[in-house]
Amino acid sequence: MGEGRRGGLRKRRFRHPAQVVATAFGSAIAVGTVLLLLPVCRTAENGASLLTALFTATSAVCVTGLTVVDTERYWSSTGHAVILALIQVGGFGLMTLGSLLALFVSRRLGLRTRLNAAAETKSVGLGDVRTVVRGVFAITVVVESVIAALLTGRLLVEGQPPGRALWLGVFHSVSAFNNAGFSLHGDSLVRYQSDGWILVPIAVAVIVGGLGFPVILELVKRTSPRRWSLHTKLTLTMTVGLLVVGTLFVTVSEWSNPDTVGTLGWPVKLLDGFFHAVMPRTAGFNAWDYADVTQETLLGTIILMFVGGGSASTAGGLKVTTFILLFFVIVAEVRGEPQVTAFDRRIEPRVIRQALTVALLGMAAVVGSTMLLTELTDFAIPQVLFEATSAFATVGLSTGLTPNMGVAGQLVLVVLMFIGRLGPITLVSALALRQHTRRYSLPEGAPIIG
Amino acid sequence: MGEGRRGGLRKRRFRHPAQVVATAFGSAIAVGTVLLLLPVCRTAENGASLLTALFTATSAVCVTGLTVVDTERYWSSTGHAVILALIQVGGFGLMTLGSLLALFVSRRLGLRTRLNAAAETKSVGLGDVRTVVRGVFAITVVVESVIAALLTGRLLVEGQPPGRALWLGVFHSVSAFNNAGFSLHGDSLVRYQSDGWILVPIAVAVIVGGLGFPVILELVKRTSPRRWSLHTKLTLTMTVGLLVVGTLFVTVSEWSNPDTVGTLGWPVKLLDGFFHAVMPRTAGFNAWDYADVTQETLLGTIILMFVGGGSASTAGGLKVTTFILLFFVIVAEVRGEPQVTAFDRRIEPRVIRQALTVALLGMAAVVGSTMLLTELTDFAIPQVLFEATSAFATVGLSTGLTPNMGVAGQLVLVVLMFIGRLGPITLVSALALRQHTRRYSLPEGAPIIG
Ligand SMILES: [K+]
Ligand SMILES: [K+]
Numbered sequence: 093m094g095e096g097r098r099g100g101l102r103k104r105r106f107r108h109p110a111q112v113v114a115t116a117f118g119s120a121i122a123v124g125t126v127l128l129l130l131p132v133c134r135t136a137e138n139g140a141s142l143l144t145a146l147f148t149a150t151s152a153v154c155v156t157g158l159t160v161v162d163t164e165r166y167w168s169s170t171g172h173a174v175i176l177a178l179i180q181v182g183g184f185g186l187m188t189l190g191s192l193l194a195l196f197v198s199r200r201l202g203l204r205t206r207l208n209a210a211a212e213t214k215s216v217g218l219g220d221v222r223t224v225v226r227g228v229f230a231i232t233v234v235v236e237s238v239i240a241a242l243l244t245g246r247l248l249v250e251g252q253p254p255g256r257a258l259w260l261g262v263f264h265s266v267s268a269f270n271n272a273g274f275s276l277h278g279d280s281l282v283r284y285q286s287d288g289w290i291l292v293p294i295a296v297a298v299i300v301g302g303l304g305f306p307v308i309l310e311l312v313k314r315t316s317p318r319r320w321s322l323h324t325k326l327t328l329t330m331t332v333g334l335l336v337v338g339t340l341f342v343t344v345s346e347w348s349n350p351d352t353v354g355t356l357g358w359p360v361k362l363l364d365g366f367f368h369a370v371m372p373r374t375a376g377f378n379a380w381d382y383a384d385v386t387q388e389t390l391l392g393t394i395i396l397m398f399v400g401g402g403s404a405s406t407a408g409g410l411k412v413t414t415f416i417l418l419f420f421v422i423v424a425e426v427r428g429e430p431q432v433t434a435f436d437r438r439i440e441p442r443v444i445r446q447a448l449t450v451a452l453l454g455m456a457a458v459v460g461s462t463m464l465l466t467e468l469t470d471f472a473i474p475q476v477l478f479e480a481t482s483a484f485a486t487v488g489l490s491t492g493l494t495p496n497m498g499v500a501g502q503l504v505l506v507v508l509m510f511i512g513r514l515g516p517i518t519l520v521s522a523l524a525l526r527q528h529t530r531r532y533s534l535p536e537g538a539p540i541i542g
Numbered sequence: 543m544g545e546g547r548r549g550g551l552r553k554r555r556f557r558h559p560a561q562v563v564a565t566a567f568g569s570a571i572a573v574g575t576v577l578l579l580l581p582v583c584r585t586a587e588n589g590a591s592l593l594t595a596l597f598t599a600t601s602a603v604c605v606t607g608l609t610v611v612d613t614e615r616y617w618s619s620t621g622h623a624v625i626l627a628l629i630q631v632g633g634f635g636l637m638t639l640g641s642l643l644a645l646f647v648s649r650r651l652g653l654r655t656r657l658n659a660a661a662e663t664k665s666v667g668l669g670d671v672r673t674v675v676r677g678v679f680a681i682t683v684v685v686e687s688v689i690a691a692l693l694t695g696r697l698l699v700e701g702q703p704p705g706r707a708l709w710l711g712v713f714h715s716v717s718a719f720n721n722a723g724f725s726l727h728g729d730s731l732v733r734y735q736s737d738g739w740i741l742v743p744i745a746v747a748v749i750v751g752g753l754g755f756p757v758i759l760e761l762v763k764r765t766s767p768r769r770w771s772l773h774t775k776l777t778l779t780m781t782v783g784l785l786v787v788g789t790l791f792v793t794v795s796e797w798s799n800p801d802t803v804g805t806l807g808w809p810v811k812l813l814d815g816f817f818h819a820v821m822p823r824t825a826g827f828n829a830w831d832y833a834d835v836t837q838e839t840l841l842g843t844i845i846l847m848f849v850g851g852g853s854a855s856t857a858g859g860l861k862v863t864t865f866i867l868l869f870f871v872i873v874a875e876v877r878g879e880p881q882v883t884a885f886d887r888r889i890e891p892r893v894i895r896q897a898l899t900v901a902l903l904g905m906a907a908v909v910g911s912t913m914l915l916t917e918l919t920d921f922a923i924p925q926v927l928f929e930a931t932s933a934f935a936t937v938g939l940s941t942g943l944t945p946n947m948g949v950a951g952q953l954v955l956v957v958l959m960f961i962g963r964l965g966p967i968t969l970v971s972a973l974a975l976r977q978h979t980r981r982y983s984l985p986e987g988a989p990i991i992g
Contacts, residue, residue: 194990304990306990322989323989323990326989327989387916387922387923388913388916388917390923391909391912391913391916391923392913395909403989403990404990411990413989413990417989418898418902421895421898421899421902422898422899422902422903424895425895425896425899426899430892432895434989437985438985439989441891441894442880443989444891444894444895444898445871445874445875445882445894446875448868448871448872448894448898449871449872449875449876452868452871452872453872459841459845462841463838463841463842466837466838466841467838472837472922472924473837473840473841473923473924474922474923474924520990523875523876523878535887535888539772539773539776539777539853539863539867539884539889539893540644540754540756540773540853540854540861540863540970
């Protein structure tokens with residue numbers, strides 16, 4: 093019991109960093125909701141309804157991309173600009189706050205930070221904050237500009253007027269790099285299904301944005317893979333692995349589906365297979381209608397969405413490091429190693445327990461909300477699971493259920509987007525900071541497993 | 543690399559106990575297939591087809607209960623007797639071999655066995671084997687006799703002729719205690735949907751059979767809960783928890799479903815809710831048609847099936863201890879404890895890694911086979927997932943897909959029943975026995991999670 097009280101005290105003392113993140117995102121959503129309620133943001137005479145504004149603001153700040161209305165037609169140009177600003181604020185916030193939280197945690201645990209060589213202090217100093225903010229800002233500006241230029245070029249060639257081409261290019265570039273998936277086309281990118289000049293830059297922006305700031309920084313600073321940190325190696329391995337396996341799986345699953353790419357040539361099949369292996373992690377653009385995909389694609393996409401992208405990135409999901417660590421646990425078990433190792437580094441049981449906790453609680457959240465949504469609506473389980481995973485992992489892909497979910501269902505999705513976006517980040521930092529030592533050791537128990 | 547070779551050597555040396563189990567079950571299935579191929583086992587002139595005999599023998603020996611034909615009409619009385627014998631051999635083998643494996647593992651790891659006070663040896667002695675076989679035999683005879691007497695009594699009251707009543711009573715009692723779920727009625731137990739005198743004894747037999755021999759032995763020998771082992775405490779806690787939560791969930795989910803219990807009184811709703819919370823873990827009898835249940839029930843039942851029953855029991859699934867341990871990991875994480883503890887016992891990271899490995903590989907097997915079966919057949923994902931989980935966890939519940947799966951699909955189910963039945967038991971013992979030490983320690987890596 094004394095133990096419990098000590099835990100309680102520590103909780104109050106250390107909850108801060110995670111609370112900061114939750115408060116920041118809650119405030120951004122509140123401001124976004126108020127802005128989107130202004131009549132000037134609407135194409136029609138009246139302003140948006142409260143639920144529509146709240147849902148859209150949450151979806152934009154959490155860079156999800158699920159929508160209850162047609163973004164192109166429902167919102168005015170001002171509305172589009174507000175949504176773009178919310179996406180940028182959300183994505184920037186995720187990269188910086190995610191990086192700072194990770195930094196804070198590693199400092200508290202007495203590890204040397206890899207971000208700079210400053211002396212170890214108990215908290216994250218102003219120097220760190222400046223480094224991170226500057227770095228994220230620079231990466232964001234560079235990537236978004238390049239991609240916007242490429243997209244604008246394509247749209248000019250297509251014959252769009254220059255102003256419109258630039259606006260569309262910037263919007264989709266920002267939406268892609270921040271893994272937001274909002275599009276100014278009612279059909280997302282289905283009209284560009286065979287257009288590599290559009291799809292490839294967007295996919296690249298999504299992948300880079302989804303690696304996470306710590307990884308991007310290392311890739312920029314250190315050219316020799318040997319000097320990469322374990323985190324970077326794990327993230328890159330899993331990212332490349334999921335891209336290759338995902339592309340093969342999706343391409344094969346849709347190869348002869350006439351409703352998606354079955355009637356098209358093999359280069360387009362491969363292009364779209366690649367594109368739809370990237371988008372579930374967790375950008376949310378689509379160049380085919382997910383209401384038309386095969387059951388295998390639906391299931392595979394759900395798994396890709398759940399895993400998501402890199403830590404301290406604009407991508408959602410439970411993060412690639414979480415799952416590749418669980419994979420290394422299995423490898424260690426099967427090889428009979430007493431310690432879990434990855435790339436010649438020892439992984440502490442503490443870290444494995446964190447990964448396990450995040451994965452299991454994530455699974456519980458998705459399964460639980462799927463049951464709740466199945467109860468609240470009349471939709472079939474696979475589609476509901478798809479939508480719930482898309483919201484939780486802040487992907488934004490949809491088989492078309494979200495607009496027809498009803499008020500209760502949409503509110504569930506709002507909550508799911510918020511906890512799915514902030515849950516894994518804040519949970520892990522809260523867990524890592526709360527660890528304390530027991531003053532006595534208990535005898536070992538050995539239950540039978542399996 | 544020297545490391546790998548050492549692991550390889552150890553593998554060859556210690557693979558034995560797990561291999562014994564797999565060989566024993568493989569042989570029993572082979573003998574069962576040959577017996578069921580005999581024309582005397584069929585009601586028709588010709589003998590059964592090879593696939594039907596193989597599927598039925600596997601289903602009986604693995605105490606699954608999935609069927610490709612109507613057990614009542616397709617097989618003769620001799621066939622029924624063969625099936626009953628296969629069930630008894632399978633269930634008896636699971637309890638004894640499961641217990642001996644656990645004993646062998648705990649001996650190898652230098653822990654004091656709880657089964658008797660014999661001196662510690664490097665292997666399981668003849669005395670242990672005798673104790674276990676005798677104990678399982680005694681428990682089996684006692685429970686099966688009591689339940690058979692209760693069922694026979696009910697059937698006599700119903701007006702069945704004495705010989706028939708006795709046969710039906712014995713068959714369903716054996717099928718229930720061994721968690722086999724085979725029934726001599728084409729509709730399983732739907733005709734007894736409101737009959738507590740039939741359903742409750744069967745549920746009790748299923749629960750007792752699903753606790754596992756180590757737990758039953760302790761319950762018989764030690765009346766004071768304080769002296770129970772951690773394994774018994776964990777098994778009982780999770781069993782009671784799943785029964786209570788499962789009953790509530792299933793009852794509420796089916797409360798107003800006119801196709802199951804919606805039109806019946808509340809006592810029957812509660813009785814059937816309880817019965818169908820017990821049957822997924824992993825008996826496989828049904829008193830309503832699973833093709834008619836709500837989506838919530840379908841999803842909840844899949845989870846109950848996947849978890850299954852107790853270790854070294856007649857129940858399948860990944861076992862209750864596996865999952866309750868993962869739950870305690872989350873508790874430890876959230877409380878910030880450096881060690882995972884349960885009921886004042888320390889759980890070693892090694893044990894947690896085993897539980898995690900079993901759970902993840904089980905999940906992979908079910909999801910992978912669901913994808914394969916979705917590809918091979920035209921059925922919808924939820925139903926295919928239900929059938930695959932039912933086969934893997936050797937439950938035997940069905941929404942009616944199995945007979946219509948086609949040859950390839952049914953062969954997948956045969957494999958799934960076999961690896962689902964033996965996988966968790968043998969995997970854990972193999973993992974536990976192969977653990978060896980590294981001669982040098984690596985620097986710690988600290989990837990970001992979540
Ligand atoms: K997204
Ligand atoms: K069964």
